[in-house]
Amino acid sequence: MGAGSLQVEGVLNKRKVFHMSSETSRRRASLGQTVFRLVLVIATVLVATVLVWQGITASGNPDPTVPHLSRGAAIVDTAVLVLREGLECILVLSAITASMLGGNLGYRRPIALGAGVGFGACVVTWFVVVGILSDLSTNLPALDVQAATGLLAVIVLVVIMNWFFHKIYWTGWISLHNRRKRALLSQAGQATISPSRLLSGLILLGFASVYREGFEVVLFLQSLRLQVGSLIVLCGVLAGLCFTGIVGVLTFVAHHRLPYKKMLVLTGIMLGVVFLVMVGEQAQEMQLARWIPTTPLPWPIPEWMGLWFSVFPTVETLVAQGLAAALVIGSYFLARYRTVWLPRRRGETPAQRPESPPVPAGELSATDATL
Numbered sequence: 001m002g003a004g005s006l007q008v009e010g011v012l013n014k015r016k017v018f019h020m021s022s023e024t025s026r027r028r029a030s031l032g033q034t035v036f037r038l039v040l041v042i043a044t045v046l047v048a049t050v051l052v053w054q055g056i057t058a059s060g061n062p063d064p065t066v067p068h069l070s071r072g073a074a075i076v077d078t079a080v081l082v083l084r085e086g087l088e089c090i091l092v093l094s095a096i097t098a099s100m101l102g103g104n105l106g107y108r109r110p111i112a113l114g115a116g117v118g119f120g121a122c123v124v125t126w127f128v129v130v131g132i133l134s135d136l137s138t139n140l141p142a143l144d145v146q147a148a149t150g151l152l153a154v155i156v157l158v159v160i161m162n163w164f165f166h167k168i169y170w171t172g173w174i175s176l177h178n179r180r181k182r183a184l185l186s187q188a189g190q191a192t193i194s195p196s197r198l199l200s201g202l203i204l205l206g207f208a209s210v211y212r213e214g215f216e217v218v219l220f221l222q223s224l225r226l227q228v229g230s231l232i233v234l235c236g237v238l239a240g241l242c243f244t245g246i247v248g249v250l251t252f253v254a255h256h257r258l259p260y261k262k263m264l265v266l267t268g269i270m271l272g273v274v275f276l277v278m279v280g281e282q283a284q285e286m287q288l289a290r291w292i293p294t295t296p297l298p299w300p301i302p303e304w305m306g307l308w309f310s311v312f313p314t315v316e317t318l319v320a321q322g323l324a325a326a327l328v329i330g331s332y333f334l335a336r337y338r339t340v341w342l343p344r345r346r347g348e349t350p351a352q353r354p355e356s357p358p359v360p361a362g363e364l365s366a367t368d369a370t371l
Contacts, residue, residue, distance in 0.1 A: 070307040074228040077274045078236025079243070081157075081220060084267040085213040086244030089115075090251055091264075092209045096181050097252075104185065110199050114206025121207070122214030129218055130225070143289040146226045150282040153223035156216050157275050180205055223278070272328050273309075276321050280310030283320040292316050 093115060097108050137145045184201045187193035193201075225233045247263075250256040287294045295315040305311040311321070343349065 071228055071232050073277070073308045074224050074232050075236040075239065077277060078221060078224060078233055079239040080267065080270045080274055081217060082237050082240025083243050084271050085217050086240065087247060087263055087267060089210050089213050090244070090248050093206070094251055096205065096209065107185070107202055110202035111206035111209075114203035114208075115210045116206075117203065118207040118210030118214065121211050122218060125215060126218050126221075129222060130230075133222060133226070141289070142226075143285070146223070147282070147285040147289040147291055149226055150223040150278070150285045153220045154275075154278050154282050156220045157271070157278060159216065223282075227281075275328065276324055277308075277310045279324040280312065280317050280321045283317040284310065284312055284314075287314070287316060 093111070097111060100107050133145060133149065180201070184193065184198055184205075187198070221233050221237070224236075247258060250258060283292070286292045293316065297313040297315060297318070299313045301311055301313045310317070312318075
């Protein structure tokens, strides 16, 4: 009878601990959502204030033959891109390390080391690409180099947004890292892999998670660097890294479950706006380089629209931005059809963007089993 009472008391204690843990998780999630909303409100107010100020102070139609992208717009575009890619890095790394608990906790260190090396490699890649473009600019007209890098930036931005292949991206890219991680840990558990090979494999896993995103950012930012200079781009990068760092601390240090899905959707919309701006700017750069003609329109487009959104009164720039908008909207619905609507018709599970980092494998099931 005494043993039975002790067993019941043990079960009740376990349930109490489980409910306390659940309550702590809910509080952390609530705090993370509050921080995210506060940052969003502050950013919205700042952007609205700047736009209103520009609308009041600027007047007249922009000259389509002169570069118009403002420093503020370049900083915002850079920060949005860095934040978007930073969120994806955090999501991938959190998915990889989510189940590394207990005896596997030490495996997080080589992954963190690889991520740090990947970040350093991105910095080195930046200077390498800048050097290559500097050499090209000595042999080619500056406008041609700028137009070419702008075209590359647009292509890279399309790849980053992954409209057509976001199912492959979210399920394939993340699951690829997870499969690689499981294979390494499985071989280590079966003593079929040497410690040095396991260590190098985990470092490479962390490196690839960061460098892929960073390499795309480096290529994209070259066009802005040629337009506004390295200092302005650096300000945007630091702003984006600051917000990314806040999310990273909340995720890996404070262990908050942030609304990742909402954050990814929001930054995706912002990135779509950046894409339209880049297309308008690229069309104008191609006009300046005389790659395409310039056909002015007598439309009352204010100058601040050119400064912030690269909306110029020319046929070529407006048609390019219209086609870009059609691509964004059309590809979104195409992706939704292929990954959500069509699988539902077939009775299959549709693709879903992650709401939060995955719960460590077996954590809840093990608790439930003891109850």
